[in-house]
Amino acid sequence: xxxxxxxxxxxxxxxxxxxxxxxxxxxxxxxxxxxxxxxxxxxxxxxxxxxxxxxxxxxxxxxxxxxxxxxxxxxxxxxxxxxxxxxxxxxxxxxxxxxxxxxxxxxxxxxxxxxxxxxxxxxxxxxxxxxxxxxxxxxxxxxxxxxxxxxxxxxxxxxxxxxxxxxxxxxxxxxxxxxxxxxxxxxxxxxxxxxxxxxxxxxxxxxxxxxxxxxxxxxxxxxxxxxxxxxxxxxxxxxxxxxxxxxxxxxxxxxxxxxxxxxxxxxxxxxxxxxxxxxxxxxxxxxxxxxxxxxxxxxxxxxxxxxxxxxxxxxxxxxxxxxxxxxxxxxxxxxxxxxxxxxxxxxxxxxxxxxxxxxxxxxxxxxxxxxxxxxxxxxxxxxxxxxxxxxxxxxxxxxxxxxxxxxxxxxxxxxxxxxxxxxxxxxxxxxxxxxxxxxxxxxxxxxxxxxxxxxxxxxxxxxxxxxxxxxxxxxxxxxxxxxxxxxxxxxxxxxxxxxxxxxxxxxxxxxxxxxxxxxxxxxxxxxxxxxxxxxxxxxxxxxxxxxxxxxxxxxxxxxxxxxxxxxxxxxxxxxxxxxxxxxxxxxxxxxxxxxxxxxxxxxxxxxxxxxxxxxxxxxxxxxxxxxxxxxxxxxxxxxxxxxxxxxxxxxxxxxxxxxxxxxxxxxxxxxxxxxxxxxxxxxxxxxxxxxxxxxxxxxxxxxxxxxxxxxxxxxxxxxxxxxxxxxxxxxxxxxxxxxxxx
Amino acid sequence: xxxxxxxxxxxxxxxxxxxxxxxxxxxxxxxxxxxxxxxxxxxxxxxxxxxxxxxxxxxxxxxxxxxxxxxxxxxxxxxxxxxxxxxxxxxxxxxxxxxx
Numbered sequence: 001x002x003x004x005x006x007x008x009x010x011x012x013x014x015x016x017x018x019x020x021x022x023x024x025x026x027x028x029x030x031x032x033x034x035x036x037x038x039x040x041x042x043x044x045x046x047x048x049x050x051x052x053x054x055x056x057x058x059x060x061x062x063x064x065x066x067x068x069x070x071x072x073x074x075x076x077x078x079x080x081x082x083x084x085x086x087x088x089x090x091x092x093x094x095x096x097x098x099x100x101x102x103x104x105x106x107x108x109x110x111x112x113x114x115x116x117x118x119x120x121x122x123x124x125x126x127x128x129x130x131x132x133x134x135x136x137x138x139x140x141x142x143x144x145x146x147x148x149x150x151x152x153x154x155x156x157x158x159x160x161x162x163x164x165x166x167x168x169x170x171x172x173x174x175x176x177x178x179x180x181x182x183x184x185x186x187x188x189x190x191x192x193x194x195x196x197x198x199x200x201x202x203x204x205x206x207x208x209x210x211x212x213x214x215x216x217x218x219x220x221x222x223x224x225x226x227x228x229x230x231x232x233x234x235x236x237x238x239x240x241x242x243x244x245x246x247x248x249x250x251x252x253x254x255x256x257x258x259x260x261x262x263x264x265x266x267x268x269x270x271x272x273x274x275x276x277x278x279x280x281x282x283x284x285x286x287x288x289x290x291x292x293x294x295x296x297x298x299x300x301x302x303x304x305x306x307x308x309x310x311x312x313x314x315x316x317x318x319x320x321x322x323x324x325x326x327x328x329x330x331x332x333x334x335x336x337x338x339x340x341x342x343x344x345x346x347x348x349x350x351x352x353x354x355x356x357x358x359x360x361x362x363x364x365x366x367x368x369x370x371x372x373x374x375x376x377x378x379x380x381x382x383x384x385x386x387x388x389x390x391x392x393x394x395x396x397x398x399x400x401x402x403x404x405x406x407x408x409x410x411x412x413x414x415x416x417x418x419x420x421x422x423x424x425x426x427x428x429x430x431x432x433x434x435x436x437x438x439x440x441x442x443x444x445x446x447x448x449x450x451x452x453x454x455x456x457x458x459x460x461x462x463x464x465x466x467x468x469x470x471x472x473x474x475x476x477x478x479x480x481x482x483x484x485x486x487x488x489x490x491x492x493x494x495x496x497x498x499x500x501x502x503x504x505x506x507x508x509x510x511x512x513x514x515x516x517x518x519x520x521x522x523x524x525x526x527x528x529x530x531x532x533x534x535x536x537x538x539x540x541x542x543x544x545x546x547x548x549x550x551x552x553x554x555x556x557x558x559x560x561x562x563x564x565x566x567x568x569x570x571x572x573x574x575x576x577x578x579x580x581x582x583x584x585x586x587x588x589x590x591x592x593x594x595x596x597x598x599x600x601x602x603x604x605x606x607x608x609x610x611x612x613x614x615x616x617x618x619x620x621x622x623x624x625x626x627x628x629x630x631x632x633x634x635x636x637x638x639x640x641x642x643x644x645x646x647x648x649x650x651x652x653x654x655x656x657x658x659x660x661x662x663x664x665x666x667x668x669x670x671x672x673x674x675x676x677x678x679x680x681x682x683x684x685x686x687x688x689x690x691x692x693x694x695x696x697x698x699x700x701x702x703x704x705x706x707x708x709x710x711x712x713x714x715x716x717x718x719x720x721x722x723x724x725x726x727x728x729x730x731x732x733x734x735x736x737x738x739x740x741x742x
Numbered sequence: 743x744x745x746x747x748x749x750x751x752x753x754x755x756x757x758x759x760x761x762x763x764x765x766x767x768x769x770x771x772x773x774x775x776x777x778x779x780x781x782x783x784x785x786x787x788x789x790x791x792x793x794x795x796x797x798x799x800x801x802x803x804x805x806x807x808x809x810x811x812x813x814x815x816x817x818x819x820x821x822x823x824x825x826x827x828x829x830x831x832x833x834x835x836x837x838x839x840x841x842x
Binding site: 211217 | 755759762765766781784785786788789792800817823
């Protein structure tokens with residue numbers, strides 16, 4: 001991978017963070033606009049501006065013209081908003097929220113090399129332009145005007161300069177930064193001033209322009225700018241943080257960063273920046289403007305005013321209009337202030353590296369087991385130093401495993417944030433008024449789980465808007481507020497992650513659901529069904545509750561697919577609904593895909609693991625409850641149902657000759673579409689967490705086996721896939737007939 | 743009486759190139775640039791003005807940039823330039839601005 005490719009990947013990773021900040025900020029602005037007090041939090045507008053600006057800057061560096069064009073107009077509107085020229089109204093925010101979605105799409109298109117939706121982009125550009133034009137600010141295409149008038153330059157010649165002694169904390173270092181933009185820098189939408197301001201957030205900055213490098217106009221070529229700068233930065237930030245400011249312009253500027261060995265002295269023995277400021281400022285005393293605080297009109301300035309304006313260290317002021325490629329820029333986040341000391345340091349790590357670490361821990365467990373065996377064989381006492389040492393290593397390994405799992409865990413927030421857009425689009429498509437409330441978005445889940453949650457959640461949210469919520473008139477008639485609420489919540493419960501999507505709609509119309517299911521032949525007419533069973537019909541393949549396929553959620557993808565996807569993650573999804581009050585979908589997921597909670601079982605002399613998520617209950621039935629069906633089939637009567645028994649030893653062909661015919665320990669499992677079976681084994685040994693080892697990668701596909709694990713004693717145990725076992729047994733019994741104990 | 747070149751609100755990169763052409767044509771005549779309306783200025787536009795200031799000074803002809811808007815003053819300060827002379831200034835940069 002070339003350096004540029006790496007930079008590009010890094011840019012898109014940064015974009016994800018920036019888009020998160022953008023979405024969060026826009027929603028905050030939207031809420032404030034609705035409440036009519038947006039002036040209370042202008043910093044949010046600044047933060048949103050910074051996010052868009054940073055995306056534009058990076059996009060420019062990679063020549064992503066569509067992105068640059070769109071981001072430019074977007075930030076223009078935001079700039080006008082923070083300048084008070086464009087009002088932050090509910091209507092304006094509606095446009096900005098959709099512009100945020102478009103920007104997100106453009107980033108995705110640029111990343112994937114896909115052509116964006118030009119029509120939608122053009123429409124949004126027009127709407128953004130209209131916002132600016134409405135404020136009278138428009139993109140000014142007026143030609144320069146030549147007006148023969150006499151002007152006085154006296155005003156600016158009487159301004160005093162006020163020296164500001166930079167204040168730096170303990171441990172601050174001084175850096176000398178040489179910065180020389182190339183023509184491409186300007187062509188890609190970057191501006192030196194924005195970079196300088198980003199630097200200023202890191203500490204105290206002195207800017208020195210080298211105007212001598214600029215030729216006379218007769219020799220000047222605008223495509224080859226010559227103005228360069230020497231910047232002196234007194235900061236506690238690291239060199240990497242400084243370099244990060246220039247990350248997106250590295251290829252379009254010459255950059256040199258040099259640490260000055262002593263904050264009080266330059267390496268050339270010259271004065272400190274502070275000293276130079278004082279010394280050099282003297283000749284300018286009669287002419288220069290103090291650039292601290294808001295400069296008042298030149299003619300009104302006086303010495304007193306100027307002194308007051310600069311009495312506060314500039315570094316203490318919140319900064320705006322700054323790109324922050326290396327740090328988050330959420331509203332009210334620590335990045336709004338120059339000090340970054342409080343922000344936790346983070347690094348991006350390739351997931352492969354973490355997975356390698358997990359595999360190594362598996363190997364460590366095996367080595368432990370072998371060592372343990374060797375100690376036993378050698379006849380060493382259990383309280384010997386060697387045994388104690390091994391116990392210590394086991395504890396450490398367990399700690400390492402937990403820590404590595406924590407690395408893979410990520411908050412659900414990014415997924416939840418994406419759902420705001422889904423809600424917006426679903427609301428637009430259905431004409432309903434909907435608001436999304438998110439709860440517990442900091443709940444952490446394994447990264448792979450998070451990525452695979454997006455599609456099912458998207459579908460469930462669309463389903464809730466489309467089918468769950470009533471329209472405004474219907475809600476009003478029921479005495480509910482016209483705006484429906486969908487609540488997306490997450491929490492850890494009993495070692496699992498519980499995610500709920502609930503709406504305050506009318507609840508499931510069970511009569512209608514039943515009728516549709518009967519019409520489609522999913523259940524036999526007249527079958528006795530409980531409320532829970534009727535609700536579960538929604539997950540049956542081929543079920544669509546809308547009489548006509550809806551443009552929104554009825555895209556040929558039913559809730560059965562949602563259930564299958566959740567089950568593929570080792571999770572379960574259930575529904576609760578109350579007439580007139582709403583419907584709640586509950587997803588229960590394992591914390592990680594790298595570790596599985598399983599039951600260690602033995603049959604035919606083989607030790608295997610059954611995923612706990614599939615097991616409903618375990619039974620040791622009396623012989624009276626077991627009935628023979630056909631020549632070899634058996635069923636068990638349990639809670640009024642007859643459940644087919646599958647002997648795992650037979651299924652895997654490991655039954656030993658001479659062993660009893662009927663194994664009497666049954667594990668009742670449920671699979672996709674609610675199909676159930678009782679898996680017969682000899683013994684249940686234990687319930688434990690096991691590290692999942694892929695067989696497909698290391699060996700090949702084995703029917704009925706999903707993966708393998710290494711047990712504490714170093715033995716390999718295969719992990720059973722109940723889904724395939726039931727499928728291969730040819731059980732086709734549908735849910736309603738069997739699912740009575742929801 | 744000097745000619746006065748009145749700059750528009752936005753002096754972005756494209757405008758900087760137009761400004762260069764305009765100024766190049768006006769070489770040899772006393773000139774005042776009115777930057778009172780400027781809300782946003784690219785550093786490239788400022789550099790064109792620096793090159794012009796040097797040119798006019800070298801030619802011994804009067805050249806001034808005045809009056810200046812707050813935004814323009816702030817941009818110059820942020821770029822380490824004394825707006826009175828378009829020569830280097832040494833001051834910490836401004837705290838807030840609309841330059842992009």
